[in-house]
Amino acid sequence: MKKRYIVTLLAGCMLATSSCDEFLTEMPENSYTLENAVTDYKTAQNSVNGIYGVYAKNSYLGGYLYGFTHCMAGIWDYAPDIVNMGYKQSNPNTFIDGIWKQWYSVINASNAAIEGVSKLTDDKFPSSAEKERLIAEARCFRGYANLHLLWFYARWFDAPESPYGIIYRTQTSELTNLMLDRISVGDSYNVIIDDFKYAEEHLGDYTSSHYLSKQMAQVMHAKLLMVRGWDGDYAEALNLVNSVMTTAPAVFAMESDVTELYDKAWDSKELLFSRYMGDLTNLSYSEFIYSYGLYFNPTFTDIVQEWLEADERYPYIVGDARSPETWQDQRKDNILIKLYHRGRYEGMDDKYTPYQFRYAELYLMKAELLARTNPSDLTAPLAELNKMRETYTNPVLAPITGITTHQQLMDAIYKEYVVTLLMENETPWFASLRFEHDGKPWIRTLKPDVDFSENQYCWPIPDVEIIAHLNKIEQNPGLE
Numbered sequence: 001m002k003k004r005y006i007v008t009l010l011a012g013c014m015l016a017t018s019s020c021d022e023f024l025t026e027m028p029e030n031s032y033t034l035e036n037a038v039t040d041y042k043t044a045q046n047s048v049n050g051i052y053g054v055y056a057k058n059s060y061l062g063g064y065l066y067g068f069t070h071c072m073a074g075i076w077d078y079a080p081d082i083v084n085m086g087y088k089q090s091n092p093n094t095f096i097d098g099i100w101k102q103w104y105s106v107i108n109a110s111n112a113a114i115e116g117v118s119k120l121t122d123d124k125f126p127s128s129a130e131k132e133r134l135i136a137e138a139r140c141f142r143g144y145a146n147l148h149l150l151w152f153y154a155r156w157f158d159a160p161e162s163p164y165g166i167i168y169r170t171q172t173s174e175l176t177n178l179m180l181d182r183i184s185v186g187d188s189y190n191v192i193i194d195d196f197k198y199a200e201e202h203l204g205d206y207t208s209s210h211y212l213s214k215q216m217a218q219v220m221h222a223k224l225l226m227v228r229g230w231d232g233d234y235a236e237a238l239n240l241v242n243s244v245m246t247t248a249p250a251v252f253a254m255e256s257d258v259t260e261l262y263d264k265a266w267d268s269k270e271l272l273f274s275r276y277m278g279d280l281t282n283l284s285y286s287e288f289i290y291s292y293g294l295y296f297n298p299t300f301t302d303i304v305q306e307w308l309e310a311d312e313r314y315p316y317i318v319g320d321a322r323s324p325e326t327w328q329d330q331r332k333d334n335i336l337i338k339l340y341h342r343g344r345y346e347g348m349d350d351k352y353t354p355y356q357f358r359y360a361e362l363y364l365m366k367a368e369l370l371a372r373t374n375p376s377d378l379t380a381p382l383a384e385l386n387k388m389r390e391t392y393t394n395p396v397l398a399p400i401t402g403i404t405t406h407q408q409l410m411d412a413i414y415k416e417y418v419v420t421l422l423m424e425n426e427t428p429w430f431a432s433l434r435f436e437h438d439g440k441p442w443i444r445t446l447k448p449d450v451d452f453s454e455n456q457y458c459w460p461i462p463d464v465e466i467i468a469h470l471n472k473i474e475q476n477p478g479l480e
Contacts, residue, residue, distance in 0.1 A: 038116030041125050047113040048134050051141050052211075054109040056277050056286070058102035062354040063289030063339070064095055065148075069429035072456075074446030075304050075418065078289070078297045083447065085456035088479050089463045097462040100153060103145045104169070110142035112172045129202070136202035140212045143195030147224055150188050151426070152459050155476055156227065160186025164476055179471050189228065196221040206252045209271035215248045216273045219357050222365060227430045238369040245362055254359045257394040258316040261358075262338040265351030272357040284324075284344040287352035292324045294340040294423075298332060301446050304418055311419050312395040322346050339423055355424035363388035364420065364427075368413050375406050382409060385416055410435055414442055433457065455479060 038047050055061065071082040087093050117134045125131040146166055150156050155164040165188035167180050183191070199217035206213040222240040225233040255261040255270045266274040277283050284291035299305055308314050317338040323330045324344035335343075341350035367384035370377065382403055389397040400416075403409050414435040418428045432443040455478030466475055 037112070038120065040120070041130075044113075044117045044120060044125070044131075044134055047116045048137050051106065051109045051113055051138060052276070055106050055141070056275050056280065058105060059286045059288065060095060060099045060102050061106075062275050063287045063293070063352075063423075065099055065152075066354050066423060066425055067289040067293060068095065069426045070300075070423055072443075073429045073432035074443055074450070075301055075428060075432070076297065076423070077301070078293055084450055085452040087456075087459055089460040089466060089475050090480060092463050093459075096459045097464070100149070100459075100462050100465065103149050104173075106145040107142055107149075107169055108173050110138045110145065111170060113138040114142070115172055132202040133204060136199045136217075137212055139195040140199035140203060140217045143192045143199065143217070144212075144220060146188070146192050146195070147220060148426075150185075150192065151227070151430075153461055153476075154182070154188060155185060155458055156188075157454065157457055158185045160184060160189070162186075163474065167473070179469060181471060182473050189224070192224065193221060196224070205249050206272060207249075209266050209268070209274045210276040212273060215244050215252065216357065218244050219272065219362070219365075223427070226365065226369070227434070229434070234369050234372045238366070238373060241362055241366050241369060245366070252359060254388070254391040256392055258313050258338075258392060259394065262317065262341075263351075265353050267351075268358070270358045270360065271355060272359070274353045274356055277353065278351070281349065283349050283352050284347065287354075290339040290352045290354075290423075291341070291344040291347070291350075294336050295321065295324050295332065295343055298334050298336065300422070303446060304422075307415055307419050308422070312397050313392075313419070316395060317422075336423060355421070357425065360388050360420055361427065364413065364417055367416075368410075371406070371409055371413065378403055378406065378409050381413065385412065388416075388420075411437060453478065 038044050067076065067078055068082050070076040071079050072085065074083065077083050081087060081091075081093065087096055114135055117131060117138065120131070122128045122131055125134075146168065149166045154166050155162055158164060162185040163182060165183045165185045168183050168188065168191055169177075169180065171177050196217045199212070200214055200221065203212065203214040203217060206215045218240045222237040222244075225237040225240075251269055252272060253269050255264070255268055261268050261270055265271075266276045266278065275286075277286055280286065300308065308318070317336060318334055319337040320331055320333045321335040321337055321340055321343050322345055323332075326345055339352070339354075341347045341352065363384045367381040370384065371381040374380070382400060386399045389399060400412055403412060414431055414437075417431040417435075421427050432446065433441050435442050437445050455476065458476055458479075460479035461473070461475055466473060
């Protein structure tokens with residue numbers, strides 16, 4: 001008997017309504033049931049490749065996600081309810097709910113691939129190592145998705161024993177296995193790290209940003225440790241960063257020309273991983289924030305805007321662009337064209353993509369980790385910042401000088417995180433919590449008029465998920 005697989009819980013699905021049928025089978029292409037989808041090496045490859053398709057077509061897992069984190073940090077003001085951190089279960093947000101659903105669709109596709117590949121005997125593959133590589137690729141995807149669920153829907157900042165971790169799924173979802181409790185925060189970290197470690201051991205080296213690699217598993221493992229910040233985490237993260245910088249293939253390297261970095265997008269040698277959408281059409285509709293929102297909200301918090309305009313890269317990442325609306329023949333000259341490109345009207349199929357990780361961030365991570373593991377040394381961390389800056393030849397960046405205290409160094413690193421990675425990924429959000437200025441996290445400096453607490457450092461589990469769980473999973477405190 002064939003099983004019917006589903007992405008995640010929605011209350012109506014318990015009644016098998018037609019509206020739920022639209023996403024009940026969010027699975028890799030050509031992989032609808034485990035009984036017949038993965039039968040040999042070719043279909044095993046297809047099942048893993050299908051995860052990328054699920055990830056790419058989920059349009060909230062790029063600009064929406066990273067735009068919202070910049071709003072939370074007080075860097076951008078696109079969504080007032082996100083800036084003010086007023087999200088609660090009792091006040092549902094369509095996009096927060098959608099991001100939850102879409103990450104679980106990636107997990108479901110990953111679990112389908114893991115189950116399908118694992119059940120085949122080794123003689124179905126060119127080698128047992130190739131079988132392990134395919135499983136590692138799917139597990140890396142699962143770890144990546146679960147990490148984002150931990151970061152945004154669980155109390156990642158709590159002690160290990162906290163019960164407010166993720167809903168951890170290791171099986172392809174069907175109606176008989178949906179009622180799972182949340183696991184603890186500590187266990188959430190453990191299962192994600194286990195997936196990354198398996199990928200670090202069995203995945204191949206980087207070839208292009210279109211695919212996950214050993215190096216991507218290592219950097220996400222390192223970012224997890226940096227955000228978590230428990231005893232020993234910074235030293236372990238530094239080892240992972242050093243490993244990537246010393247052992248990654250030479251094809252993964254900085255782009256010296258800022259314009260080429262953003263024109264090439266997912267084809268840039270600097271990108272370690274991105275949502276590759278080159279085989280799709282109407283690409284701007286997969287990145288609404290980048291192809292539309294950046295035009296109507298083109299400026300950033302005063303402090304950040306000042307940093308941007310003082311940086312040599314500013315004229316290369318900001319420029320003239322037309323409105324995305326067909327009826328509005330208007331142009332502005334302060335648009336973040338590094339991500340907006342030409343906009344939805346003139347550039348429907350431009351290379352719209354977030355930059356989930358690129359080489360420049362390795363230098364920033366190393367600078368921070370050196371500064372945190374050896375606070376008395378100002379020279380080594382500053383050298384990493386300037387190594388990144390001196391790589392650019394178009395434009396040429398002046399070295400950072402005049403650093404005489406640890407606080408000045410940390411402020412310089414934080415500023416570089418924001419200016420370098422603006423709107424590209426989630427890093428500036430977590431840096432705004434991790435770095436302090438005037439004795440308080442930078443988020444307090446960037447939005448001093450917003451009343452919020454630690455409770456708002458994560459989002460509520462969607463109302464429909466809470467309602468649908470017959471075993472009464474608990475909402476994140478303060479977000480009921």
